Amino acid sequence: MDRDLLPHLPIIVAVARRRGFAAAAASLGMSPSSVSHSVRLVEERLGTPLFARTTRSVRLTEAGRVLVEGAGPALQDLAERLEHVRAIKGRPSGLLRINAPSIALPMVVTALVCEMAARFPSVRVEISVDNAIADIVADGFDAGIRLGEMIAEDMVTVRLTPSFKAIIVAAPAYLATHGRPENIADLRRHNCIALRRIRSGGLYAWELHENGRDIAIESPGSIIVDDALYARELALAGIGLAYIFEPLVRADIAAGQLTPVLARAAIEEPGLFLYFPRRAALAPKLRAFIDTAKAVTGAPSRAGLRATVGSAS
Numbered sequence: 001m002d003r004d005l006l007p008h009l010p011i012i013v014a015v016a017r018r019r020g021f022a023a024a025a026a027s028l029g030m031s032p033s034s035v036s037h038s039v040r041l042v043e044e045r046l047g048t049p050l051f052a053r054t055t056r057s058v059r060l061t062e063a064g065r066v067l068v069e070g071a072g073p074a075l076q077d078l079a080e081r082l083e084h085v086r087a088i089k090g091r092p093s094g095l096l097r098i099n100a101p102s103i104a105l106p107m108v109v110t111a112l113v114c115e116m117a118a119r120f121p122s123v124r125v126e127i128s129v130d131n132a133i134a135d136i137v138a139d140g141f142d143a144g145i146r147l148g149e150m151i152a153e154d155m156v157t158v159r160l161t162p163s164f165k166a167i168i169v170a171a172p173a174y175l176a177t178h179g180r181p182e183n184i185a186d187l188r189r190h191n192c193i194a195l196r197r198i199r200s201g202g203l204y205a206w207e208l209h210e211n212g213r214d215i216a217i218e219s220p221g222s223i224i225v226d227d228a229l230y231a232r233e234l235a236l237a238g239i240g241l242a243y244i245f246e247p248l249v250r251a252d253i254a255a256g257q258l259t260p261v262l263a264r265a266a267i268e269e270p271g272l273f274l275y276f277p278r279r280a281a282l283a284p285k286l287r288a289f290i291d292t293a294k295a296v297t298g299a300p301s302r303a304g305l306r307a308t309v310g311s312a313s
Helices: 003-018 021-028 032-046 062-089 104-119 172-178 184-189 228-236 246-254 278-282 284-297
Strands: 051-053 058-060 094-100 123-129 143-147 156-159 164-170 206-210 213-217 242-245 259-261 267-269 272-276
Touching (some): 003 021, 003 032, 058 062, 094 104, 094 284, 104 143, 104 284, 123 284, 156 278, 156 284, 184 206, 206 267, 228 242, 242 246, 272 278, 272 284, 278 284
Parallel strands (some): 094 123
Antiparallel strands (some): 143 272, 156 272, 164 242, 206 213
């Protein structure tokens, strides 16, 4: 083994995962020139390019993919073992990377991060806001947060919120001008704010309940966004109807700034969950985050593969 290359491997993996030299440098606390030097040194020592570079993108070559697929898990395993050793002598430490959609921030993430900072200041928590469905293992995250129905069965899950409804809301001024829809068919006459799926590029169908069955309808309207929180802002501005999770607009409804419509058509969503591979649960920094989640939600500890935190409803 060429021991001189070992210190540079985490840099190679960071460039691959961050898909760029500048982003990798920022995550590592290094200058982009230092990152470039490390990559160039490894490529020269191995005698083959690891990245194909253009002015707009950085992607792995076949040789780079082979190296990263082998080095990435090995480095992660080593980092976790070192964290275990440190935790034996003291408190959990290290960088904890969490991938979460924007809707999770006001619903649960902010409270968790604040409590985590108070309980475990030696753990640096990085929240990557991502409204697509990420591959947390391939992208180097310790854990992700998503709706329960979006999580692969082989992941360990921890419940972060109770279940909640997906509802339709509008500003009173919009309803005064355009009228209130009385049934699902009436939605065709309204400006329904559409939500773009980031990964597939398609539009998110509004899932509703009618006559004992679930149906999905297209959202006709003049505006398309890719963030549900911005759909809320547009609804507050009186632009049209927004399809959104009830906790995100609970305060707006209480203040009379938004009004639910077609309440009987609302469906129940399973709630938000923290999820991660089984082996990741051994990391002290992630265990600290899970313990913090239990404290914030006030739930007792539960065991099992599909573990839960918080009360389900």
